[in-house]
Amino acid sequence: MFIQWTLVIFSVTLISAGSIPERIVGGKPAEITQFPWQVSLYKLGNHCCGGSIYSNEIVITAAHCIETPEFPKIYSVRVGSLTNNTGGQLVEVVEIIRHENYVPKRRHTYNDVAVLRLQSKLILSDNVSPIPLADKAPSAGSPAWVSGFGNIRTNTPGTGNLLYTSLKISDFDQCQNSYKYLTKVQICADAPGKDSCQGDSGGPLVSDGKLVGIVSFGILCARPDYPGVYANVAELKPWILNAIAKLLGTHIADQK
Numbered sequence: 001m002f003i004q005w006t007l008v009i010f011s012v013t014l015i016s017a018g019s020i021p022e023r024i025v026g027g028k029p030a031e032i033t034q035f036p037w038q039v040s041l042y043k044l045g046n047h048c049c050g051g052s053i054y055s056n057e058i059v060i061t062a063a064h065c066i067e068t069p070e071f072p073k074i075y076s077v078r079v080g081s082l083t084n085n086t087g088g089q090l091v092e093v094v095e096i097i098r099h100e101n102y103v104p105k106r107r108h109t110y111n112d113v114a115v116l117r118l119q120s121k122l123i124l125s126d127n128v129s130p131i132p133l134a135d136k137a138p139s140a141g142s143p144a145w146v147s148g149f150g151n152i153r154t155n156t157p158g159t160g161n162l163l164y165t166s167l168k169i170s171d172f173d174q175c176q177n178s179y180k181y182l183t184k185v186q187i188c189a190d191a192p193g194k195d196s197c198q199g200d201s202g203g204p205l206v207s208d209g210k211l212v213g214i215v216s217f218g219i220l221c222a223r224p225d226y227p228g229v230y231a232n233v234a235e236l237k238p239w240i241l242n243a244i245a246k247l248l249g250t251h252i253a254d255q256k
Contacts, residue, residue: 024146025153025222026194027163032082035147037131037211038162040084041065041202042076047084047160050148050203051077052211053130056121058244059093061202062214062231063102066114072096077118080127082162084149089128092119097243099236108181112216112231114202115240117247133241134210134234137187140171144189144207146215146228150199154221157199165194169207170227178219178226185235187213190227197221205230 032038039051039059049065059077068074072093081088099111122128138144147164151157167189175188182188189205196203196215205213213230220226233240 024148024163024165025197027165030162030164032127036127036129038147040078040149044074049201052204055130056124057118059116061114062112063098063114064104064112065202066096066098069096069098084160094119095247109217110185113236115243131211133237134212137232137234138169138207138212140169142169142207144169144205146196146205148200148203151197167191175227185232187230187232188227193222195222195228
């Protein structure tokens with residue numbers, strides 16, 4: 001899970017969940033109707049990452065949040081709640097496909113995406129709703145929002161309440177100056193004093209009402225000249241849709 005945002009050592013636990021639960025930096029309290037697609041991903045009953053609702057039985061998260069895809073039942077999701085430990089709907093995960101070419105490396109994690117099938121269908125409402133996938137990455141400077149239950153700053157846990165913050169999509173070439181091995185399967189976003197952080201991994205980066213990124217990694221949190229790095233949903237969309245088709249196809253076969 002969250003390849004811990006590295007200090008200059010190997011602590012890059014990606015903007016996410018891993019061993020240190022953390023929250024949005026420079027964020028504001030959210031209303032669940034603003035982010036009804038937000039997921040809190042649990043491992044063994046504890047919040048570890050974020051995620052996004054794709055449909056009433058499919059959730060999308062980061063590959064690094066799923067250390068053991070072969071044991072899906074140790075994972076569950078909470079949706080429709082402003083806190084990551086109570087309220088909303090809590091549903092177990094029954095099947096996981098993690099990107100087969102996921103590469104967890106310091107400063108260049110690739111294909112950081114996984115798709116989860118839930119044991120029972122979510123009850124959709126104003127508080128629990130899917131988000132569409134982007135067809136193309138937004139241009140540099142486009143407004144975006146990230147939400148999650150992660151740290152409020154590096155190594156400073158939050159309260160477990162959902163926060164969000166506004167960002168702008170970073171210029172790819174400039175972001176590549178900070179992260180040498182950046183590729184088209186990644187997208188960056190930043191703003192002064194704002195960022196996703198540990199515990200937010202796998203969560204949604206949203207622009208123009210669509211999921212454009214999946215919280216992946218960075219150097220510390222809200223550090224100048226080091227934008228947050230996200231899996232680029234538009235580039236990964238064919239893989240995501242194929243994985244979903246496999247999960248739902250398996251589900252249909254299981255019912256016959």
